[in-house]
Amino acid sequence: MKAVCRLHFVLLFFVVVLSFMAPANPAANLLTEDEFISNWSITEPITAAAATDQESQQKAFSTEALDLQTLTASATTGELVLNEKSYAWNEIQAATGIVDLVKEFGALEYCYVYAIAHLTSATERNTLFGLGSDDGVKVWLNGELIHENFIGRPVNPDDDLLGVQLQAGENILILKIHNLQRDWGFCLRPLSQNKTSDALARAVNEGNVDDVELLLSYGADPNGMIGPDLTPLHIATIKGRQQIADLLQQSGADPQIPMPEKTKIIEFLFERAIKDNYPGASVLIAQDGRILYENGYGLANIEQAIPIEPRTTFRIGSVTKQFTAAAILKLQEEGKLSVQDKLSTFIPDFPRGDEVRLFHLLTHTSGITTYTDTHDFLDKVTDDITTDQLIEEIKSLGYTFSPGEAWSYCNSGYFLLGYIVEKVSGLTFDAYLMQTFFQPLDMQQTGVYRKGLNLPHEAIGYSFENDSVALALDWNMDFAGGAGNLYSNVEDLYKWNEAVFGGTVLKPASLSAAFAPVVLNNGEQAQAMGGGYGYGWSITNLRGLQCISHGGGLHGFNTALMRLPEKNMTVVVLCNCAPNIPNLNPGQISRDIAEIYHYESMTRQEERRISTTVDTSLYDDYVGKYDYGQAILTVRRSGDRLFAQLTGQAEYEIFPSAPDKFFWKIVDAQIEFVRDENGHIIHGLHTQNGATIKVARIEESQEVAVPVEILQTYVGDYELAPNFILSITLEGEQLYSQATGQSKVEIYAKSETEFFLKVVVASITFVKDANGLVTGLVLDQGSVHIEAPKIK
Structure with missing residues (x-):
């Protein structure tokens, strides 16, 4: 329940205590602003549902098998009886305020607990709470459901904001915390004006109008400053959130407060994320051939307390791809090969090598299965490997589509290109790049990373998981090859960008080809990485400005190299932690930096506001599956709510902003469902990071039952x-079905012999001989049509 009046803080310099009464039971709490509620009565974990699919779990989350009065009473007796099974109540005091349910009950999945806290207030009052949960959470206050969010996420304080009215005397707060997988926990606290200012800055940054209005109604200061004297109005201005900027000024935001220096805002971006004894990042910003800012944050080596500096070297992962592509284009300029050459020219026995051209490898349109997605890749990535061995493995993986028919990020293609550079040039990949690019450009801190290499200013790779830092998996970079085996630093990558875009690396015709988004066989531009993809570079739109960039990621390292050609601007961010430290994503920080410097010439962004007038009776129109290329977005309805799940990701609720338009809260993304002249939904328009892609609606097949005796005849290898x-x-x-090196997936019958997959758009038809014996199958996926004999 949202509060209807604004809090007025009279004594701002005192800590506000909502109750001065001593706790009467273990779950009683003295509420102090910004301090987490620490005393809880919590049930033993309860299995949510036998089925682990999202729909079954969400149904279990939404349904209560007993009334709240019975639940509350059971906490007094210490035993909850549910479906004839007993669950003990546990009195838990969270020392840090974050209740770690894995620590309390073990690593359990697909289950939930109830948690009760007693809050005592001397008077009736409106209070704003900040809530974090992993995963789904429901909240009741004094018997009334006030919040419900079925979501997969880690615990982050104040992710959800709850405006509540506490009654005088005792208030009973009940939470249901539903775990899907891995970590599990929650935290809750009343927020002070200082914390509401922090939350207001975040809501403005995300374009969340509803939260902005809620926070302002609870006394958040529209002129409250974070970091380097940065106000909410400054953030709205940088982010192009005009509607929110107007709202802030109507609430008293002062437009005369000067914008902080750009470099101070940049420092804040890094310093808010990187704590003492954390790994960190190196950053360089340049424009018109002049370095505007460079710095290092955090530690390159935690054990030896070596700080990160601009000279620190990092493994750059897939930023390597533009060097590999440039090498191919350089060899083409020298007349030694052509991007039109067949793969079979260089590897004669490569399966279907006559169909694959080098430009297919360069643009991720070859259809060759990427070797880094095989189920055992991480088990062996630290082992020794030769180029020939890995090429043999790539040969065995087959194709996910025919060359030129689709786009799918493919490390296999760039590994093969690295090999082709060596075969054509007669030099090692390292030696060719050194001779052709690194030495002429004075890139003294760039090269191929190998086992045993001892670099003088090397960053060690770390991972951030379960709220702690540890050494990351240390790849043998021979597994990366031309797909990602280089190391460099921000200063060398700046030299590289200046040379590439200054025309001293490649001829204009080569650059034009490299920066041209690939077009598929059907004549349409491939939808790739939120925009287009050329030869080793991603081409996107950042709020109206062309952005040519590439990121890189492997265990321990996450990197981004960006160029805004219209502004002659380079941004380099190299990080030695992956999985990332929260708020330290190099790609996002690069975009933030570009906005800080050039927001005045960028287009505005749409805000996100939940519409209360959208006709929910139309929600069935949107239910179905949408083709995202190598993934499917599944949209389903639950009551008057819509949920969307992309293959391999968690399911999230999407919220209406206008008729046929919805948005995600977990990420800044929107989808508009497009109707034909008859009013039927035919496709969606998905917008994220300034780019929009068209996603076709998939006509779904109806499942039929097939006797298990017949299903058994299909078992075997093909x-x-x-x-x-x-x-x-x-x-x-x-x-x-399970292909070599890939995960096992369910297949569903649409007839006795025809089956389909739900995770990708594909079908399998089993073939029988005249005697009814199964002799093979036919796999159809996009343009791929493969007849596979049964061999076992």
Whole structure:
């Protein structure tokens, strides 16, 4: 329940205590602003549902098997009886305020607990609470449901804001915390004006109008400053949130407060994320051939307390791809190869090598399965490997689509290109790049990373998981090759960008080809990385400005190299932590930096506000599946709510902003459902990071029941290509398929012999001979049509 009046803080210099009464029971709490509620009565974990799919879990989350009065009473007796099973109540005091349910109950999944806290207030009052949860959370206050959010996420304080009215005397707060997978916990606290200012800055940054209005109604200072004297109005201005800027000024925001220096805002971006004894990042910003800012934050080596500096070297991952592409284009300029050459010219026995051209490898349109997605890749990435061995493995993986028919990020293609550079030039990949690019450009801190390499200013790779830092998995970079095996620093990458965009690396025709978004066989531009993809560079739009960039990521390292050609601007951010420290994503920080410097010439962004007038009776129109290329977005309805889930990701609720328009809260993304002349939804327009892609609606097949005796006849191995097998297995009454090196997925019958997948747009048809024996199958996926004999 949202409060209807604004809090007025009279004594701002005193800590506000909502109750001065001593706790009467273990779950009683004295509420102090900004301090987490620490005393809880919590049940033992309760299994949510036998099925682990999102819909079953969400139904279990939404349904209560007992009334709140019975639940509250059971906490007094210490035992909750549910479905004839007993669950003990546990009195838990969270020392840090964040209740770690894994620590309390172990690593359990697909289950939930109830948690009760007693809050005592001397008077009736409106209070704003900040809530964090992993994963879904429901909140009741004094018997009334005030909040519900079924979501997969880590615990972050104040992710959800709850405006509540506390009654005089005792208030009973009940939480239901539903875990999906891995970590599990929650935290809750009343917020002071200082914290509401922090939350206001975040809501403005995200364009969340509803939260901005809520925070202002609870006394958040529209002129409250964070970091380097940065106000909410400054943030709205930088982010192009005009509607929010107007709202802030109507609430008293002062437009005369000067914008902080750009470099001070940049420092704040890094300092808010990087704590003492953390890994960190190096950054360089340049424009018109002049370095505007460079610095290092955090530690390159935690054990030896070595700080990160601009000279610190990092493994740059897939930023390597533009160097590999430039090498191919340089060899083409020298007349030694052509991007039109067939792959079979360089690897004669490569399967379907006559169909693949070098430009397919450069643009991720070859269809070759990427070797880094195989199920055992991380198990062996620290082992020794030769180029020939890895090429043999890539040969065995087959294709996910025919060359030129689709776009899918493919490390296999760039590994092969690295090999081709060596074969054509007669030099090692390292030696060719050194001779052709690094030495002429004075890039003294750039090269191929190898085991045993001892660099003088090297950053060690770390990971951030479970709220702690640890050494990351240390790849043998021979596995990366031309797809990602380089190391560099921000200063060398600045030299590289200046040379590339200054025309001293490649000829104009080569650059034009490299920066041209690839067009598929159907004549349409490939939807790639939020925009287009050329030869080793991503081409996107950042609020009206062309952005040519690439990121890189492997365990321990996350990197970004960006160029805004219209502004002659380079941004380099190199980080030695992956998975990332919160708020330290190099790609996002690079975009933030570009906005800080050039917001005045960028287009405005749409704010996000939940519409209360959208006709929910139309929600069934949106239910279905949408083709995102190598993934499917599944949209489903639950009551008057819509949920969306992309293949391989968690399911999130999407919220209406206008008829046929919805947005995600977890990420700054929107989807508009487009109707034909008859009013039927035919596709969606997905917008994220300033780019919009068209996603076709998939006509779904109807499932039919097939006797298990018939399903059993399909079990076996089918040869899609030499050393590339599709295995069909049966578990109970469910049939599964699993290709060599890939995950096992369910397949569903639409007839006795025809089956389809739900995770990608593909079908399998089993073939029988005249005697009814299964002799093979046919796999159809996009343009791919493979007839595979049964070999076992």
